[in-house]
Amino acid sequence: MNTDHIRNFCIIAHIDHGKSTLADRLLQKTGTISDRDMVEQVLDSMDLEREKGVTIKASAVRMNYTAQDGGTYELNLIDTPGHVDFNYEVSRALEACEGAVLVVDATQGIEAQTLANLYLALESDLEIIPVINKIDLPSAQPDVVAEEVENLLGIPAEDIPRISAKEGINIDQVLESVVKRVPPPKGNDDAALRALIFDSHYDPYKGVVAYIRVVEGHLRNTDSLRLMATNADVRPVEIGIFAPSMRPVDLLNSGDVGYVATGLKTVSECRVGDTITLTAHQAAEPLPGYLHPKPMVFAGIYPVDGDAYPDLKEALEKLQLNDASLTYQPEKSQALNFGFRCGFLGLFHMEIIQERLEREYDLDIVVTAPSVEYQVFLLDGTQIVIDSPVQLPDEGTISEIREPWMGLDIFSPTEFFGTIMDLANKRRAVFKEQNHPAPSRVHLSFEIPLSELIVDFFDDLKSRTRGYASMDYHFAEYRPGNLVKLEVLVGGEVVDALAAIVHKEDAYHKGQRLVTKLKEIIPRQLFDVAVQASADGRVISRANVKALRKDVLAKCYGGDISRKKKLLEKQKKGKRRMKMVGNVEIPQEAFMAVLRLGDE
Amino acid sequence: MEARIPAYVDALCQEIAWMGASGGKRMAVLTVFFGGGTPTLLSPDQVERILSTCRRNFSLMADAEISMEANPGTVSLESLRRLRTAGVNRLSYGMQSAHPADLRLLERIHDTFDVIRAVTWARQAGFDNLSLDLIFGLPFQSLERWRQTLETALGLHPEHLSLYALTVEHGTPFQAWARRGLVPLPDDDLAADMYDAASERLAQAGYFQYEISNWACERNGKILSCRHNLQYWRNLPYLGLGAGAHGYIAGHRTINVAAIPAYIERCRTMPADDAFPAGPATIQAQPIDRWTEIQETMMTGLRLTAEGVLADAFKARFGISLERVFGGEIDRLIQQGLLEWAGEPRALRLSLRGRLLGNAVFRQFVGSEKPADLGI
Ligand SMILES: Nc1nc2c(ncn2[C@@H]2O[C@H](COP(=O)(O)OP(=O)(O)OP(=O)(O)O)[C@@H](O)[C@H]2O)c(=O)[nH]1
Ligand SMILES: [Mg+2]
Numbered sequence: 005m006n007t008d009h010i011r012n013f014c015i016i017a018h019i020d021h022g023k024s025t026l027a028d029r030l031l032q033k034t035g036t037i038s039d040r041d042m043v044e045q046v047l048d049s050m051d052l053e054r055e056k057g058v059t060i061k062a063s064a065v066r067m068n069y070t071a072q073d074g075g076t077y078e079l080n081l082i083d084t085p086g087h088v089d090f091n092y093e094v095s096r097a098l099e100a101c102e103g104a105v106l107v108v109d110a111t112q113g114i115e116a117q118t119l120a121n122l123y124l125a126l127e128s129d130l131e132i133i134p135v136i137n138k139i140d141l142p143s144a145q146p147d148v149v150a151e152e153v154e155n156l157l158g159i160p161a162e163d164i165p166r167i168s169a170k171e172g173i174n175i176d177q178v179l180e181s182v183v184k185r186v187p188p189p190k191g192n193d194d195a196a197l198r199a200l201i202f203d204s205h206y207d208p209y210k211g212v213v214a215y216i217r218v219v220e221g222h223l224r225n226t227d228s229l230r231l232m233a234t235n236a237d238v239r240p241v242e243i244g245i246f247a248p249s250m251r252p253v254d255l256l257n258s259g260d261v262g263y264v265a266t267g268l269k270t271v272s273e274c275r276v277g278d279t280i281t282l283t284a285h286q287a288a289e290p291l292p293g294y295l296h297p298k299p300m301v302f303a304g305i306y307p308v309d310g311d312a313y314p315d316l317k318e319a320l321e322k323l324q325l326n327d328a329s330l331t332y333q334p335e336k337s338q339a340l341n342f343g344f345r346c347g348f349l350g351l352f353h354m355e356i357i358q359e360r361l362e363r364e365y366d367l368d369i370v371v372t373a374p375s376v377e378y379q380v381f382l383l384d385g386t387q388i389v390i391d392s393p394v395q396l397p398d399e400g401t402i403s404e405i406r407e408p409w410m411g412l413d414i415f416s417p418t419e420f421f422g423t424i425m426d427l428a429n430k431r432r433a434v435f436k437e438q439n440h441p442a443p444s445r446v447h448l449s450f451e452i453p454l455s456e457l458i459v460d461f462f463d464d465l466k467s468r469t470r471g472y473a474s475m476d477y478h479f480a481e482y483r484p485g486n487l488v489k490l491e492v493l494v495g496g497e498v499v500d501a502l503a504a505i506v507h508k509e510d511a512y513h514k515g516q517r518l519v520t521k522l523k524e525i526i527p528r529q530l531f532d533v534a535v536q537a538s539a540d541g542r543v544i545s546r547a548n549v550k551a552l553r554k555d556v557l558a559k560c561y562g563g564d565i566s567r568k569k570k571l572l573e574k575q576k577k578g579k580r581r582m583k584m585v586g587n588v589e590i591p592q593e594a595f596m597a598v599l600r601l602g603d604e
Numbered sequence: 605m606e607a608r609i610p611a612y613v614d615a616l617c618q619e620i621a622w623m624g625a626s627g628g629k630r631m632a633v634l635t636v637f638f639g640g641g642t643p644t645l646l647s648p649d650q651v652e653r654i655l656s657t658c659r660r661n662f663s664l665m666a667d668a669e670i671s672m673e674a675n676p677g678t679v680s681l682e683s684l685r686r687l688r689t690a691g692v693n694r695l696s697y698g699m700q701s702a703h704p705a706d707l708r709l710l711e712r713i714h715d716t717f718d719v720i721r722a723v724t725w726a727r728q729a730g731f732d733n734l735s736l737d738l739i740f741g742l743p744f745q746s747l748e749r750w751r752q753t754l755e756t757a758l759g760l761h762p763e764h765l766s767l768y769a770l771t772v773e774h775g776t777p778f779q780a781w782a783r784r785g786l787v788p789l790p791d792d793d794l795a796a797d798m799y800d801a802a803s804e805r806l807a808q809a810g811y812f813q814y815e816i817s818n819w820a821c822e823r824n825g826k827i828l829s830c831r832h833n834l835q836y837w838r839n840l841p842y843l844g845l846g847a848g849a850h851g852y853i854a855g856h857r858t859i860n861v862a863a864i865p866a867y868i869e870r871c872r873t874m875p876a877d878d879a880f881p882a883g884p885a886t887i888q889a890q891p892i893d894r895w896t897e898i899q900e901t902m903m904t905g906l907r908l909t910a911e912g913v914l915a916d917a918f919k920a921r922f923g924i925s926l927e928r929v930f931g932g933e934i935d936r937l938i939q940q941g942l943l944e945w946a947g948e949p950r951a952l953r954l955s956l957r958g959r960l961l962g963n964a965v966f967r968q969f970v971g972s973e974k975p976a977d978l979g980i
Binding site for chain 2: 530
């Protein structure tokens, strides 16, 4: 079969530059979604995405477009997220495409993730189609930005479409460029089937739904399929395309993007990155697949109520189906009992997972302060890797602790140079170099310990630069650090889940601040509760949460007993959401307190 | 507002008559309570009419307690005399404080002089059962100032005192002010000191504490507790009549429509007799199952600091012992020093320390699933 009429492309950009809005217009222009069914950022279908106005998961959709040359084309579009934490979603989407539309905001110009995602696309050999968006805004500077892009890509400024995704201006130019410039997929339809699984989600009726790009060969809904990594055979419940909701078809050809509903109940049998072939006519080699993203931030997740442990486990399993970058392993804490050590790509990713567990799975959970992964060298010559303060061995046995350092790129208007340098300094960053991609813009490169980066660094950067700076980071190397464990005792007992690994110079004042914070956060109990911080076996700071003396409702207004009872029940529920450590109730915030020990 | 009062009293009398007629055999009534500022709005004639409607439709006992809440700034000797003649025999004044700054904060129109005069008039009118309401834990209120309020109140020799800690509730102006930082939030430790000081002083002055917030004198070997409120706390039935009133009757908690015009409108047509306990103005009649009744009995009964929840009475009422239902909770609370077993007959009640930590105790008895194995 001929693939000349197929174009597979994705939309990439810095966060909020308008990818999903452009996708909306393309869907409308091609009649894939009627005006009546249109909502803003229609591909952001998760509740959380809609609420936050941010794309979290890439989504695929097929459109039919009749071009100016009279031909009808099948366009497979993948909208991608812009946030750094979800970079891997972009990398996977790129594998399923021959071209990428690079959206640049005409008011902002090139930002950190514009570059980061562009480089990813270039590595995958994609044809890049830059477009300049938001030209309707009064502060738009399309010419300036076009020149920036020309400098970067060598594409003449006048050839770059200037569009408004919001107002629907010049959307045709985008579609025409895609048709003209993105090459059709090469695959051989007659070869043995090789289809790449680039994403998946779990459907209660259809099991694991694998999103695939057919690279070679073709598949029918009646074929028995083999997953090459696990050697599992499945008879698909259905195969189909995204139009934009799942629509079953009988046949997917080489070059197509679509899905296979496998009926499988567990992820482990159907991994993102695996290759699907035919049981009857197997391909010799699987496709290269992906490098799995390595989690960089780790935190414990515990059910508030121990009975919910199996529910939490099941929820994490289901979430992993949707999100292959989430890792989890059983963990036991003295204070919090049974839970999971989870790995995330970044703090935003962690927040998303936390919210999804709470909302989509209705779980009450405690999340401990995130930690990075440390390499610990022991005096006996062995080396261990830890991702939680609890795992840090006894001080006396350690010869060296190494922590991960990141390369950090910050893009900003030049006026914020000073405040950015100041922030970097406070966070132990080492300045590397600066560039000026445009006259009033600066690109600063640093190296910084990841542990400094995960704690509100981006928020701080944004507030210092009124939102004008953007940043991107990548792993650089492990370096030795002067690190100690900061321990917390509540009511005389060590609460392992409150411990942190900190720099020796910071230990003293962090310990003091932590105790002060905890004193505010831990509600008064029926007895006095001592809170202490210690490091190196020395108590740094202590405080006392005085016993509660008064907690009683006033009179029964006019005999409204039901209202009183409801009030008490509500209070009781609130208490249940707190974790009992020994006989002290500790609210979720306390476990995060160690993070927010900034300078104010 | 004033213009609607005659129609409102008509409607109320209709409701009373219907309730009396529909509630099965003629109900015996031991207490009547006119809540919230009634004398300010109702003329003594109207009160008289309401009470005589009660007498016609219920067996109102000869020694019934008939209480009325009143605002000390709005009574007159004349009106008090006529209320007394109409049958009202207990008055409760919202004195709140003896300090002008506290009263201003509470947006009260009266001053201490009004209170003294209102008490004097009440005595002249023949009231021998008077209660004063006081509030403590107010922003800017010192322990000393609170003691002064208490002394002023004691100087008026009321038979009964109610002391309420200010609670900053959702939707009150206080909450709005506190949130905007205009007034300091009440300091719970200071409020606890005030409560302890008051408990000590009132005991010394011969008052007997019978509930978390209530103290009364003894007369002829009997404590002059508010018998009406005892009915709530013992979780026994009462009728709620009038706009917005809450009742607990025939195993149902009832709520009347709150808006006056809607109340008047609804009382124009009476429902069929078998609608009882839902009356003409009832917007909600919630049946109370056994388990809820047990929970509510604990929650209200433990407010009674002397009487508590009587072991025998509980067993007689629910057919199962307190210990079997709540053994674990009781042991834990006793261990925490919040509850105690006391007296003959044996009763479970708040410890001295538990009196100000009532919620921590009550919470243990509500909001849990019915234990499956007890056959409740
Ligand atoms: N004025 C104007 N606003 C636009 C235009 N395109 C997008 N926006 C707005 O920019 C914001 C971000 O748009 P999205 O389409 O969600 O951006 P995105 O790139 O998909 O964002 P992420 O998925 O979070 O990375 C929204 O408020 C859009 O309404 C445009 O052409 N003009
Ligand atoms: Mg988006």
